[in-house]
Amino acid sequence: MQKLSLDFYKRDVHLVAKDLLGKIFVRKLSDKIISGKIVEVEAYDGSVDESAHSFNGITKRNQVMFKGGGFLYVYFTYGMHYCANVVTGNVKDGCAVLIRAIEPIDGIDIMAKNRFNKKILSEKEKINLTNGPAKICQAFNITIKENGISLTDNEIFIADNKSIHIDRIGISKRIGIKKSVDLPWRYFIKDNPFVSKK
DNA sequence: CCACGGATTGGCT
DNA sequence: GCCAATCCGTGGA
Numbered sequence: 764m765q766k767l768s769l770d771f772y773k774r775d776v777h778l779v780a781k782d783l784l785g786k787i788f789v790r791k792l793s794d795k796i797i798s799g800k801i802v803e804v805e806a807y808d809g810s811v812d813e814s815a816h817s818f819n820g821i822t823k824r825n826q827v828m829f830k831g832g833g834f835l836y837v838y839f840t841y842g843m844h845y846c847a848n849v850v851t852g853n854v855k856d857g858c859a860v861l862i863r864a865i866e867p868i869d870g871i872d873i874m875a876k877n878r879f880n881k882k883i884l885s886e887k888e889k890i891n892l893t894n895g896p897a898k899i900c901q902a903f904n905i906t907i908k909e910n911g912i913s914l915t916d917n918e919i920f921i922a923d924n925k926s927i928h929i930d931r932i933g934i935s936k937r938i939g940i941k942k943s944v945d946l947p948w949r950y951f952i953k954d955n956p957f958v959s960k961k
Numbered sequence: 962c963c964a965c966g967g968a969t970t971g972g973c974t
Numbered sequence: 975g976c977c978a979a980t981c982c983g984t985g986g987a
Contacts, residue, residue: 805979814979824972842969844980861979897980939979 764922769915772832772851776858779832779851780806780950785930787922788865790903797870797903799893800924801862803951803958805937807848809857813942817857827911828857835919837900837910844897847905849914849921863938863949865893866957867902874902894957935961 764787772779789798809817809828816838817828827836831854837847848859867874874892875884878901884892893899900906905919914920931953936945938960951958 807979816979819973822973838979839971840978841980842971842978846979848979863979891981895980901981937979941978 764924766920766922767914769833772849772914773853774832774851776806776808776851776856776860777948779849780804780860780948781932783849783860783862783921784932784950784952785924785927787868787924788862788899788903788919789922790870790905790919791917792870792873795870795873797873798922799865799867799869800927801864801921802866802955803862803864803949805861805863806948806950807859807861808948812946812948814937814940814944814946815857815859817859825857828859829855830911831856833914835905835909835912835914837905837907839907840897845900845906846896847900847903847909861896862899863896864951864955864957864959865899865902866955867892877904878902890956895959930955933958 783801783804786801787798807815809815816825827834832851834850836850836859848861850859852858893902933951933953934947935949937949
């Protein structure tokens with residue numbers, strides 16, 4: 764399993780978004796690993812996209828989006844949730860990919876504890892572990908502390924997944940936004956049970 | 962199963 | 975002061 768390099772991230776946000784499907788999102792803890800297959804993402808492009816946090820320029824909150832590809836951008840919203848993004852492209856582009864859903868692989872017991880504070884889960888709770896952007900952050904214990912870390916370091920990174928066949932990719936409008944609502948910039952693996960909607 | 966609304970805080974106008 | 979790239983509990987069918 765090979766960690767993705769900086770070159771992977773420093774490309775067009777839509778290419779990166781589609782290529783992230785099927786890749787393995789990894790968090791290394793001192794003695795354990797949490798990981799899962801990325802099955803749903805959304806692209807945000809600050810140069811043309813009013814719904815991107817970066818659309819109106821650099822602020823304290825969104826500055827990581829302007830640091831160029833390969834950083835993790837984490838934001839806090841709705842007074843209680845965190846969401847994780849992969850910054851793409853070059854410095855000043857203000858582009859990122861929101862990780863919307865993951866299929867758990869390693870450390871499922873840790874995710875279960877982080878999400879529901881118990882070990883034995885119902886079938887519905889198993890699906891509910893990571894089928895949404897804020898659920899992923901809770902399962903992986905990602906908060907604002909992880910905002911701005913480099914994905915080429917060893918704590919949080921994304922790994923290639925050579926064993927995966929080419930899944931059918933679905934494309935749709937993005938979820939939960941009020942501006943630029945018609946842009947078809949959500950990408951997901953068709954028929955994967957962990958995709959958040961439809 | 963689905964629709965609805967409350968939670969709760971920090972960023973931005 | 976407004977409101978958000980969300981989630982979950984509630985209530986009804």
